[in-house]
Every structure is written in structure tokens, then in C-alpha cells.
Amino acid sequence: MSALLAIALLAPAPGGDIGCIESRLGAAAMARIGDGVVRAAETGGDPAGALDADRDALIAAREACRREKGWSPAVAQVAISYTQARATRIGAEKALAADGIDRARLDAAYGALAVSDRQGMVAKVTPAGLAAIQAASPSPRGRRHAMLYFAALAGIEFYPAAFAGE
Numbered sequence: 001m002s003a004l005l006a007i008a009l010l011a012p013a014p015g016g017d018i019g020c021i022e023s024r025l026g027a028a029a030m031a032r033i034g035d036g037v038v039r040a041a042e043t044g045g046d047p048a049g050a051l052d053a054d055r056d057a058l059i060a061a062r063e064a065c066r067r068e069k070g071w072s073p074a075v076a077q078v079a080i081s082y083t084q085a086r087a088t089r090i091g092a093e094k095a096l097a098a099d100g101i102d103r104a105r106l107d108a109a110y111g112a113l114a115v116s117d118r119q120g121m122v123a124k125v126t127p128a129g130l131a132a133i134q135a136a137s138p139s140p141r142g143r144r145h146a147m148l149y150f151a152a153l154a155g156i157e158f159y160p161a162a163f164a165g166e
């Protein structure tokens with residue numbers, strides 16, 4: 001994994017801009033959202049439903065950040081997507097630990113993917129990403145968790161550029 005990628009993935013969310021929503025939600029809400037995304041993936045449910053438990057807080061945080069930062073609706077949506085990626089990472093990390101999957105190995109596999117493959121994982125799994133996910137675990141459950149983790153890492157890596165470009 002490149003040093004720049006490692007810094008981007010391991011650094012805390014930026015406090016001033018794209019991380020505004022996360023900082024207003026707090027750790028407990030982020031963990032609930034992340035756990036809900038994992039549950040949805042395990043049951044075939046809608047990951048967006050994971051936001052339901054904290055929907056009012058999420059809407060309030062988004063609106064407060066929009067007013068405070070002067071965000072457009074498009075910028076606010078990118079910040080919401082980034083926040084969901086951060087929450088998904090939290091839930092996926094717990095699930096991977098329960099599965100006994102080595103996260104360091106997954107981080108290395110993600111970092112070894114071409115930038116286009118990593119970026120593509122924001123929307124859907126690329127063939128190279130799928131191969132890395134399949135190598136992560138023999139079980140469908142472990143592969144689902146690895147896929148969530150990769151998608152979360154892609155969002156964390158690439159949404160800030162989209163946020164800055166809006």
C-alpha cells in the first residue's frame with residue numbers, strides 16, 4: 001500500500017468539512033449505522049435502512065453542516081455518502097474480526113488494486129476487486145464483510161476528491 005493511501009485511510013475524518021456530519025453524529029451513532037449496514041448485507045436488506053435508527057440525527061447534522069459550511073445539496077450528499085462509508089468501515093471491521101479475517105491482509109490487497117479498480121468499488125465491485133474479496137475468505141459471510149470493507153475503503157479514499165470538486 002502506498003504511503004499516501006495509508007495516510008488517507010488511517011487519518012481521522014477531516015473535522016472542518018467532509019467530516020462535519022460524522023463529528024456531529026458521534027461515535028455511538030456511527031457504530032449503530034455501521035452495524036446496521038452489516039446486518040443489511042447479511043440479511044439481503046437495504047443498506048440505506050441502516051440509517052433509519054439515526055435518521056433524525058443524520059438529517060439534523062447534515063442541515064447544520066450545510067448552513068455552517070455553506071454546502072450545496074450536491075456537496076451535502078457527498079458528505080453523507082462519505083459518512084456512510086466511514087460508518088460502514090466501523091461495522092465491517094467488527095464483522096471481519098468476528099470472522100477471523102486478517103484486516104492487514106485485506107488492507108494490503110485493497111492497496112494493491114489499481115486506482116481504477118479501487119475507485120470503481122465506490123459503485124460496484126470490479127473483477128479485480130472481486131478476485132481479492134474471494135481470496136479473503138472461503139465463506140460467503142466473510143466475502144460479504146470483505147466486500148463491505150473494500151467499498152467503505154473506496155468511499156473513504158475517493159469521496160473527499162468528489163467533495164472538493166463540487
